[in-house]
Amino acid sequence: MSASRWLPLVVAWPMFLQNMDSTILATALPSMSTALGVPVLHLNLAITAYLLSLALFLPVSGWLAERWGAKRLFCIAIALFTLGSLLCGLSHNLRELVASRLLQGVGGAMMVPVARLILLRNVQPADMIRAMMWFTVPGTVARLTGPLIGGGVVTLVSWRWIFVVQLPLGLLGMALAWRMIPADAPAEHRGPRTSLDAIGFALLAVGLLTLIAGLELGGKSLVSPGMTAALIGTGLLALWLYTRHSARSKHALIDLRIFRHFTYRTATLGAIPLRVAIGAAPFLLPLLMQVGFGLSPLQSGFMTFAGAIGSLSSRTTLSWMLRRFGFRAVLIAGTVGASLCYAGYGLFTAATPHALMFGVMLLGGLFNACAMVALNTLGYSEIARDKASHATTAATMVQQLSVTFGVVVGSSLLALASRWRGGPDAVLQAGDFTWVFFAIGAFTLLCVRGFRRLKPEDGAQLR
Structure with a gap:
């Protein structure tokens, strides 16, 4: 099997886990509410916590890949996501569940952009169409079959299994990635190391956090319309300030050019x-x-x-x-x-x-x-x-x-x-x-x- 076929499937494996996790969770919320003894509306915090953690660490994923190597960071991301999934399944209360979802979000933030980066660096342009076709298969299947699988798991076993079963799948993903993804270039061949653009990271983190929080919380009517507008406005302002900052920075976290x-x-x-x-x-x-x-x-x-x-x-x-x-x-x-x-x-x-x-x-x-x-x-x-x-x-x-x-x-x-x-x-x-x-x-x-x-x-x- 050519690299344009097996490599996309390997790097897309975590996207299957990520999309399956998010779609199944929505199906399992009523059962989780009963088991944990909290109102179902409060469990929206588990979804929002993941998205906020994702937003916080997404901007830095590219810099970390350049610094540590894409393959190494990809395996670390799978490990963090898998550990977070296991801890979610072992949670006894809402506080533990939210903390575990935050850890999942750290891993999830780095999986998708780094997976695409690995493809761009290891697949020839002539083979990119085939690579992208295979790359999108696992995530699409997971997103559309999640409600079906979630309904079956929750009905037949327990809501905890929607998280616990991800442990062997995550371990398999790490093993495949470590064995089959080409090794990272030596540090001296990755180009000069640049320091973290702390100001850019802060602006992007604030922008994404407040924008996604405004959309999520406001969309679920968990905060007032005024608070929703304030969050979204703050997010848009921070992202606009980042565009000004990146134009002046020599080593912008994300080069908007x-x-x-x-x-x-x-x-x-x-x-x-x-x-x-x-x-x-x-x-x-x-x-x-x-x-x-x-x-x-x-x-x-x-x-x-x-x-x-x-x-x-x-x-x-x-x-x-x-x-x-x-x-x-x-x-x-x-x-x-x-x-x-x-x-x-x-x-x-x-x-x-x-x-x-x-x-x-x-x-x-x-x-x-x-x-x-x-x-x-x-x-x-x-x-x-x-x-x-x-x-x-x-x-x-x-x-x-x-x-x-x-x-x-x-x-x-x-x-x-x-x-x-x-x-x-x-x-x-x-x-x-x-x-x-x-x-x-x-x-x-x-x-x-x-x-x-x-x-x-x-x-x-x-x-």
Whole structure:
């Protein structure tokens, strides 16, 4: 098996753990609430703690990879995430659970950007399309099958097992990474060591922490609207100050000049609407199936699993399509197709045949996968290897914020639709989802304007 196939699967293994963990946890919250003797709303702290820890350590992951070596840091990240998972499963109260989730977040913050960095340094440009196709498989499958697996584990065993079973999987991931990822270059060949940009780190940490906290806490109505606005405003101000700081710093933590590359800017910032939709759909679809249509968690999981099948099926023809039609055409077609599928979800009713719903969600997974693989490949086509750590870290930060914002947008639009129909005390109904999915589908189309500015020959060296 070539390196463009096995290496992406090895470095994507932790993303399977990370996405599975986050999706299963949402399913297990009611059982955890009963076992720990705390209100279920308080357990949102476990989710928020992970996201805040992720936000705090994401900015420094690129610098640490340059300092310690990407392979070494990747293995350390898996170890921290796995240890945090084990401690979560052994927690006896909310305080221990939150502390364990913070440790998980430290590992999770370093896994995704460092994994992409390893790929960029070890896969040739001509093989990058195949590498990115395999790289996105485990995370996609985990994100879409998590509710199904979580429902089964919680029902048949105990909520603790959703964390404990990650111990052998994490150990296997570390063993594979240490054995199969090429060794890091000697320290003297990694370029001159630079001191940590402490001011930049502080600004990015404050910006991401307060922005994600505002989106998460405000989206769940855990803080007042005034506090939500203050947190989001503080986050935006800190990120703006970082842009000013990085322009003057010789050794900025993340060199924002990478956004001067049009393909990278388009794939990172121009694709935000699509990533927002990708964040919202896994939150909305299980609610529609269970609350709107009265399906059980297992039935809902089987239905939404269609997206994973669609995502996997795209691997059979995507490489050929990119070579035949180019990145520009595939991105536009994938985005338009995904937009139509999101709008199609809004047309679902309790009387819609399950086979039809399954087919539409399968197509949605296929179109999303085509667009995301093309974006993840094209975005780094112009990035020099000495700037790869900056590019992967910045892209991961934007992606995390987009997905978080997607969940907030989905829940806020759903609450607004429900209130519009029946007032503040209205019970959620299937019809409330219609306009939410229509809005998400329309929002996704905003990406097309940026993708149309790409040239047909962009990314030709990757094809």
